[in-house]
Amino acid sequence: METRANYIFIGLISLLLLFGSISGILWLSKKGDQGNIAIYDVLFREAVTGLSTGSPVQFSGIRVGEVDQLSLDPDDPRVVRARIHVAASTPVDANTRARLTLLNITGASGIELQPGPVLAEARFHEPGIPVIEAEPSPFTRLRLSSEELLVKLGTFLDSTIALVSEENTQKISNILENLERFSENINTSSAQFDQTLEEVNQLLNQFSGLATRVEELLDDQGSATFADVRVAMAQFAELSERFNSLLTDNEAAIQSGFDGINDIGPAVNELRQALAAMGMILQQIDQNPAAYFFGREQLKEIKE
Template sequence: MEPRAHHIIIGLFTIVVTAAALVFALWLGKSATDRDWAWYEIGFDHAVSGLSEGNPVQYSGVEVGDVVDLYLDPEDPSHVRALIRVDENVKIREDARAGLVLANITGSMSIRFQGGTADSPVIEGNRENPPLIMAEPSVLNSILDNGEALVSKADRLMTNANTLFSEQNSENLTAILHNTRVATEALMAHGGDIERLMERMNAASVRAEQAAAEVTGFADNADRFLKNQGQETFTALNTAIASIQTTATRIELLTANNEGSLNEGLQGLGELTPALRELRSTLRNLNHFTRRLEDNPASVIWDRGTIQEAPQ
């Protein structure tokens, strides 16, 4: 009798638990049905592998709805449309961005909204005419879409790497490393000579700098001499030449005015003609020296040679 009572109690407990579970499920279903939704259509211009009906819709990481339906765009089969429903209390604004995110490691995808400012208009969504929101391509989708190209590039890279490290190239690389080591050891062995060479080069550069300074000082002194004493020399030479020209003019006038007397006393004045010739030669030489001094004063002043006689 007692075992039969235990079985009745267990059966009643099972029936009560099952009924409670059914009531809870009906309550949840009624709650979900009574919930107010905003409906939107998300457009994708790329593949949506991993996205399926029932997958969650998130806003900044918080689940706010789910995917109701997936279908191809009738006008362009390369585009996919996803009908979603979002809690009506969540405001989707015009500057909000939609995209796909990886939901778990199995490859399941979720639709995620992010962004949106408070002053942007709200998109009103209804079941009969849901507004279209174009999704932005995600980095993960780009990687998946370009996976074949990446694999091909990786294969070419491995092929090129095998070619680069072929037996012949390995031997060449070994030879280059050996030569580099030999050159390094030679440089280290002659380190003292290289150091002394560098010291000599430094000393030579110092001497060159000193010589340049001396040349600069000499040029400055020559410039000051030409500006000061050279000008005085030009003035004195011009004065002497003018005086000589005046004297020569007077002598010529004197000779012309006393030509008769000179003819009579030609025997006594026989040396006057050579004197005049020498005077004219001296005047020509002075004129020649003055022209040289004006053209190149430095060469005339520092030249130790004597003044050459001007051609007759």
Template sequence: MEPRAHHLIIGLFTILAFGAALIFSLWLAKSSADRDWAYYEIVFNQAVSGLSEGNPVLYSGVQIGDVLELKLDPENPGQVRVLVRVDQTIPIRKNTKAGLVLANITGSMNVQFSGGSPDQPTLEGSRDNPPVINAEPSAFNSILANSEQLLAKADQLLTSTNRLLSGDNIENLSAILQNTREATDALLSRREQLSAMLERFDSAGRRAEEAAIKVSQLSDGASELLQTDGRRVLESMDKTLDIIYTTMARIDQLILANQGAMDSGLQGMGELAPALRELRATLRNLNQFSRRLEEDPTGILFGTDTMKELSK
């Protein structure tokens, strides 16, 4: 009897649970049917992967409706038109924004409204003529698009890496590394010479620094000399030039004052020119006579040779 009583209790409990679930479903369907809805058509200019009919419609994270229909625009298949219904008591205003949000890790998407200023008018419409809202690009779609570009670039990088690591390039790289190692070994074997060379460079650098210091000192001394003695020399030259200018002015005045006497003196010098020529001819004759006298004094004194006067 006891096993039958247990089976009866379990069966009765199952029937009651099924009836309660059925009553709850009917009540929920009735409350949903009795609810007043507002309808809106949201236009998406990008893919709406993960969005399907029946997915929730949220407003700032709170469910206010669901998705009724998805279809492509016949004139522009790149656009997706999504018909949603929203609780009529929730105001959807002119500046309310719509977009997609990730529902769960499986990739399911929900429609979400956000924003909307109280001073903006409320969108009105019916299911047959719903107001149109242009959706904004979702952050998730942007991430997907960027991830696709990133994967494409990663694939290009891997392809380039494979080309770089080809057999010929690996051999060339090995040869370069071998040459580098040999050069390093050669430098290490001559490190003493390199150290001596570096010391000479250091010594030359110190001498160059000392020479630069001396040149700088000489330049400072020359600059100081030009600023002191050079200035005095220039001042003396200015004074000398002033004296020369004064003297020249006085000479000009003197010439102007004695212009007549100077003209008379020059005229007298012009009259002396013929006398000077006669005197020059006489001197030439005397020189010729003295030479002949030295060469043949007897012939000159007792001979018949007559001295001829040289022409001028």
């Protein structure tokens, strides 16, 4: 019995030593790792869709660490605080920029660190874990733009559905029917319009021929007609001059008792005849000017 009890005791001691050795190794390795990593808090003022614990952290495209913890900021629940562990050799300073990046088409995300401008004294001065403000990522802007696009697309679809309602469909059908009838009327009116144009062309040709004949008639008979008119007007002017001359010559006799009335009588008769002839001419012109200018006989001279 004593031999068996000794074996059990020795086994327990061996297990305790093994467990202590493993624990010491793990503790030492953890201490070593903590000495080789740096801890930062990245603040996101946007949704961190696809980001989770263990998501990779990259610096200029090279993986340098991972996300250790995600939580809401206690001062502002709209802000997401992501605690990251990166290699201590990573050149992170106060000018380093951070943003959310899309890793693959499945929607998994990570954190991308980018070096900022090289400035003097670019170090974290506040005590505790350094904080990096994240910039809006292109993925987030694309997502917001896609959401706005979907909203506008939904509005467009609603408007389209309202447009193709039963009432509007009937109106569109009526419009199409009216357009069809209008096209038929245009085709019908086209033939009538062509016929009208042909008639107008014939009328213009007739008018052109008439104008030519009138011009020829004026050339043939117009000169003789206007010559007769000039002869009559010349005779009337001559009689007027003779009448004025007689009045001037007999002014003294008229004032003394109309002694020269017998000499004025023939002139008065000639004037009366000339006035009668002119009256007849004017009456004929007023009644039928075309017949007078183009179909009358030659004007006869007025004789005493």
